[in-house]
Every structure is written in structure tokens, then in C-alpha cells.
Amino acid sequence: MEHDKARKSIKLQDIAQAVGVSRTTVSNAFNRPDQLSPELRDKILEAAKEMGYPGPNPMARMLRTGQTGAIGLVFGESLPYAFNDLAAIAFLRGVSRVCERVKASLLIVPTLESDAAQKTIEQATVDGFIIYNLPDDSEALVRVLDRQLPVVAVDQPSLKNVPSVGIDDRQAARKAATHLLSFHHKQFAIMAMELRSDLYVGLVDAQRLEHCTHQITKLRLRGYRDALEEARIDFSQVPIYECRNDENHAREVAMTLLQRQPRPTAILAMSDILAFGALRTAQQMSLKVPEDLSIVGFDDIPLAWQIRPRLTTVQQPLVEKGVLAAELLLSKSVTKTSKVLGTRLVVRESSGVAPTV
Amino acid sequence: MEHDKARKSIKLQDIAQAVGVSRTTVSNAFNRPDQLSPELRDKILEAAKEMGYPGPNPMARMLRTGQTGAIGLVFGESLPYAFNDLAAIAFLRGVSRVCERVKASLLIVPTLESDAAQKTIEQATVDGFIIYNLPDDSEALVRVLDRQLPVVAVDQPSLKNVPSVGIDDRQAARKAATHLLSFHHKQFAIMAMELRSDLYVGLVDAQRLEHCTHQITKLRLRGYRDALEEARIDFSQVPIYECRNDENHAREVAMTLLQRQPRPTAILAMSDILAFGALRTAQQMSLKVPEDLSIVGFDDIPLAWQIRPRLTTVQQPLVEKGVLAAELLLSKSVTKTSKVLGTRLVVRESSGVAPTV
DNA sequence: CTGTTAGCGCGTTCAC
DNA sequence: GTGAACGCGCTAACAG
Numbered sequence A, B: 001m002e003h004d005k006a007r008k009s010i011k012l013q014d015i016a017q018a019v020g021v022s023r024t025t026v027s028n029a030f031n032r033p034d035q036l037s038p039e040l041r042d043k044i045l046e047a048a049k050e051m052g053y054p055g056p057n058p059m060a061r062m063l064r065t066g067q068t069g070a071i072g073l074v075f076g077e078s079l080p081y082a083f084n085d086l087a088a089i090a091f092l093r094g095v096s097r098v099c100e101r102v103k104a105s106l107l108i109v110p111t112l113e114s115d116a117a118q119k120t121i122e123q124a125t126v127d128g129f130i131i132y133n134l135p136d137d138s139e140a141l142v143r144v145l146d147r148q149l150p151v152v153a154v155d156q157p158s159l160k161n162v163p164s165v166g167i168d169d170r171q172a173a174r175k176a177a178t179h180l181l182s183f184h185h186k187q188f189a190i191m192a193m194e195l196r197s198d199l200y201v202g203l204v205d206a207q208r209l210e211h212c213t214h215q216i217t218k219l220r221l222r223g224y225r226d227a228l229e230e231a232r233i234d235f236s237q238v239p240i241y242e243c244r245n246d247e248n249h250a251r252e253v254a255m256t257l258l259q260r261q262p263r264p265t266a267i268l269a270m271s272d273i274l275a276f277g278a279l280r281t282a283q284q285m286s287l288k289v290p291e292d293l294s295i296v297g298f299d300d301i302p303l304a305w306q307i308r309p310r311l312t313t314v315q316q317p318l319v320e321k322g323v324l325a326a327e328l329l330l331s332k333s334v335t336k337t338s339k340v341l342g343t344r345l346v347v348r349e350s351s352g353v354a355p356t357v
Numbered sequence C: 001c002t003g004t005t006a007g008c009g010c011g012t013t014c015a016c
Numbered sequence D: 001g002t003g004a005a006c007g008c009g010c011t012a013a014c015a016g
Helices: A012-019 A023-031 A038-050 A058-065 A086-102 A119-123 A139-146 A169-182 A206-210 A215-230 A247-258 A272-284 A318-330 B012-019 B023-031 B038-050 B058-065 B086-102 B119-123 B139-146 B169-182 B206-210 B215-230 B247-258 B272-284 B318-330
Strands: A070-075 A105-109 A129-132 A151-154 A164-167 A188-192 A240-242 A266-269 A294-299 A312-315 A339-341 A344-346 B070-075 B105-109 B129-132 B151-154 B164-167 B188-192 B240-242 B266-269 B294-299 B312-315 B339-341 B344-346
Touching: A012 A023, A012 A038, A023 A038, A058 B058, A058 B119, A070 A086, A070 A318, A086 A105, A086 A129, A086 A272, A086 A318, A119 A139, A119 B058, A129 A139, A129 A318, A151 A318, A164 A169, A164 A318, A169 A215, A169 A266, A169 A294, A169 A312, A169 A344, A188 A215, A188 A247, A188 A272, A240 A247, A247 A266, A247 A272, A266 A272, A272 A294, A318 A339, B012 B023, B012 B038, B023 B038, B070 B086, B070 B318, B086 B105, B086 B129, B086 B272, B086 B318, B119 B139, B129 B139, B129 B318, B151 B318, B164 B169, B164 B318, B169 B215, B169 B266, B169 B294, B169 B312, B169 B344, B188 B215, B188 B247, B188 B272, B240 B247, B247 B266, B247 B272, B266 B272, B272 B294, B318 B339
Parallel strands: A070 A105, A070 A129, A129 A151, A151 A164, A164 A339, A188 A240, A188 A266, A266 A294, A294 A312, B070 B105, B070 B129, B129 B151, B151 B164, B164 B339, B188 B240, B188 B266, B266 B294, B294 B312
Antiparallel strands: A105 B105, A312 A344, B312 B344
């Protein structure tokens, strides 16, 4: 870039000198139009433009005012991964809607869990943080809390002293399972999102089940279990497969699951992406959905109704979660009210009566 | 939040005093571990923790160092809209990959075109900007340029002195049209993205065609025209419909287009979302794709191959665009090399031989 | 390894 | 409507 060296970074002072007024007056010209005559203001602004003044330095202003005009967003997953997750994107849409309304910027902070360099969080110049789905043992979580800024948590009901917005994951998952039970299914399989942040992938045993650090996964598993056990199904015999939330991996996992004997007639998937993968695998195996296999997803992202058969799924208000999180963060209210939003089962074409054996 | 009033914002100085060392030493304890003995460092850090010190104030640090550790991103569309655009999201994924690698944050700056309050751009504490698809006459564009920071433009080949990354939109669009021509299509219709930022929606007349401020729309239209005119088709007779890049609107527009006499046998859509809308409308009208109607999209987002029939489309390296833009911005190289990435036509199931009348 | 000295560029009283 | 003074909290030299 040429600018850097050209001018020795011209500042408020310089243009004050050029116009022959004091620094304050120039500052006022930019920030308080009502504090000086329009003529003078125009004169100053013009001089500034001529001299190529980039405007009051935002960093200096921030230091002075203590306000950044930005809200921070920390995801529990890596950024490229989050931007691959349509549920996260929908949430982001909600947040961005509020940002736009209040003219705040959105600082998305990457957080390499493994890396000691959690500097990004310490460096973030924001007025507060929204944390999205951080695992309980997350290093990022303590870093955010250390900043002593306002925080709102999303999908993390368990944090003390941190207002949160989310859904009743347990209840929502239960709805999905109950729906399938009403169709007389007996052979279930569960495609779960990650239980811990250790990149493990595979069947989940009892011990791992106990040590689940991802709240929503844990709660949804409980919801499935609630329903299944109520129907006298031995939950310990239900295969739970931990997957990456990714179509291709979901396809592989579904393949494994569908080759088990007895073959599941119903798949409970913790996201629509996982459900979609299962659907494609079923089609590839020439299994008819829902005649041979029922699938219920979670989230109700657009894909759920764009594909055929349309996905039966648990709808959750993703965008609204974002809106509320942002509003909660911005509201000065000391009342740390946590919001629990509603969900509903949307029955479409991927679920039906269990096949008779 | 409780923190604000509780402690009178404790600072470096305070903890220096408490431990009985100088401010610098405390600063070093945080930023340069190698500059003091481990014991002292631990002692300082512990004292800091006890006193509830949130760490060196990022704003003050920024002012001092002149570095923000963040890169700004400005979209040509409203934020909620951008987060609805899967092509933009894929681009974002690319940017975020680089951010994560270099531990930089990503500041997404909303920009209400109509609003005089373009403050967000002036206030953004970033080391540089990536601008994505800003219209030529955009107020935001001049604001960004005014900041005199490094800038990289995406999909905006025409800016002077601003390195850019993009594709050859004209050539890419031409491929789509040529493909359909090879199937002997004669009756075309074009579903275009916006030509200007005035929220107009409807058929595009010659005059509007002349005053197109959105580069990529303009270039793609030219590409379509190049191919069509080469095939002796009167381009002025080809209906061009300007749509919002949104599935529902695309469906309506497609309905209008497909009710024209003679009915188009081929639709050139400037995005996969538009193509998808057309596809659904065709199905709803009981038109067979591709037997009765061929459709070619643009972008090759996942949806293109997730739906049936799969979409024939022009693939562009969306993620790579993001990666390159970010890398270009971060590279100190004074060489303002603009990158033009390759595209290719992906022939799938939504295009075929023109129906015989 | 430690401390001293200087600002980074600005916003805000408060007098004039 | 204007200007002088003060300090936001920190880091970069450099000297010890």
C-alpha cells in the first residue's frame, strides 16, 4: 500500500493547525456538529478531506470512550467448521440482524483450543461476548469469562452467572423419539454430534456417555433416552454413534449403522445434516424412506424441506436465538434472565410406520 | 453485569504496585515471558488473578502498537441477507480459514447504504478491509477507501489501485450459455441478480442494462450475450428478470417467465439459488427438467448436487476466493497483483437437449 | 533481568 | 463558539 509511508499518519492536530483552530474544534466538527457553526464545520471537513485525513483514529477514540461498538462472537468449533454448519449460520443471521439495527459490528474470534495462544480472546476489542456452544471444559470459556465483559451464552444452560438463550434440548429430543415410537419402531440408532472435543468418532460406550462435555449433545441424548425407556426399550442396547456434523461423514456412519443386525428401522439424528447423510446412504442401499427406514433430524434448516423426501425434524428457532442473544447482550438490564425458546416437531416425509418384519 | 461498578477498572499500574515492581515488568510478564524470571512472572500473574485483573486492556495496546489483529469484512448487501447467501458463506469460510491460521479475528461490518451513519466503517478497528461485491456507486466503498488501510476487493475487478480476487465472470457466464446452445436451445430467459442497489425487481429494459452498477451482474450478462449473439439470437428479445437472490422470490419470477409465450426452454440463472427456485416452479407446473426445460445455475453450492435433478452449473472456487483475499490482504507485498481464478461448467442433470416443438 | 521516560491520538471537562 | 489541560492504559526504547 502506498499510504503508509507517504504521509506520516496525519492526525487531528495537524488539520487543526492547518485550519487555524484548536484540536477540540476539529474533534467537534467530526463528532458534535451542533457545537460549532456549519460554515466552520464545512471548512474543517473540507480541509480534512484535502489533507487526506482518514478521520479520528478509532483506536484512540475507543481508548478514550471505552466503547468499541462491536460485539464478540466465540464459537465452540473451528471457524471454517462453524461456517459449514447451517444451524450456526442461521443463528449468525439473527445476531447480524440486531447488529445492523444498532449499528454494531460483529467480531468473530477464532479460538484454537489446542493452542496456548488464546490471545485472540484477550485481544478482542468488544463490548461483550456471545459464546455459542462452548464445551464445558473449554479453555476459551475461561478466557472469555476472564475478560469481565458482559457475556451471553447460547445453548449452554449450565453456566453460573451467565444469562443464556437456548431451547429445552431434552424435551425437544424427546419429541423426536416419541414420534417414532408412535409409529411402533423398536430398532433405533442414534447419530450424535460430538460428546467431547477430542475428535473421537465412533460408537459411544457407557463411560463416554457419562463424561459428555457438550451440553446440547448430553441433553438430547437424555431426551431420546427418556422416551425410549418409557417405551420399555433398553437404551443401553441402542447404538449411539458419534459423528462429525458433516454430510460425508454422516453417510459413512449411516452405512455402518444400517449394516448392523438387526437393522435399525429408525434413526434419530441430532442435526439435519446428519439426517441428510443417513437419507442418502439409505437411498444408496436401496432402502426406501420412510417405508424401510424412518429418519428424524434436528434444527429444520432449509435443506430439510428442499430435499426429497422432505425431512421430519425438530424445528428450533435458530434465527431468533441469535436475535435474542444479541439483544440480551446489549440490554443493560442487570436481570440475567435466561430465555428458553420453543421447539416443535415438524412431520414430513422421512418418517413413517415401522416395517413389519 | 456486576463487574463494571465493583472494581474501579484495575490496571497494570495497580498490580505493579501490589507486587512491588514497575509497570513495564508487569507488562512483560504478560507479553514477553522471556524477559523476566519465571518465578517473578508467576508471582505477578498470580497477583493479577487474585486482584481480578482482566489482562492488558486491548484498546490501549492497540493504540500503542497500531495493530488490531483483526481484518474487516464489508459486504455489498445487508448482513442478514449475506448470511443467507450460500456463496457468500462459502467465501467467508475461506476467509475464516486464514484468520484461524494467523490468529486474526474477523470484524464483520454492517453498512446501511441509506443511512448517513456509515460510522461503522469509520469506527472499525481493523488492520485492513476485504470488500465483497460492493456496487460501484456504494457509499461504503468510499468510506472504506477513506480509511487508508490496505484493501482487497472481491468480485470487483474495476477498482483502481485496489488488488482484487475474482473470476472471469463474463467468460464463466458465456460457458453456461454456450452449453445450452449446444443443446439447440433457442428460447432463453435470464434470471439475474440485482443490477443496481435500488431494490428494483422485474424485467430489465435496455436503459437499466446500461446503468448496471453491480460488476458481476454486468459481466455475466455480457457473457450470456456474447454467446447468444454469436449464435445469432437477438439478445434484446431475451427476457432478463432481475430477482432477489432468494428461493421464494425466484419461484415467483420463474412462474412469470415460464408463462411467457413462447415459453423459454432454457433458463440461465445467475446463482444456484435462483436456479433452484426455477426448478421447483417447473416441477410445480409439471414441466420436466431437463426434458421440457433446461436450467443452468451459477456458483455450485452444495445444494446444487444435494437436490434432484442435480443442477448443471458454473462452478467457481468460492472458498478459495476467501482464502486468497485474506492472504492478499495480509501479505505485505506491495505488488498489487489481482488474481483471477478459474471456473468450469459442471454438467449434471438439469440441462438437456431442447424439446422439439 | 528491571525500571525510567515518552508518547500512541483522541475526547472531555471547564473556563473563556 | 472556542481552546488549554488532562489522562484513557499501555508498550517501545533505552539505560541500568
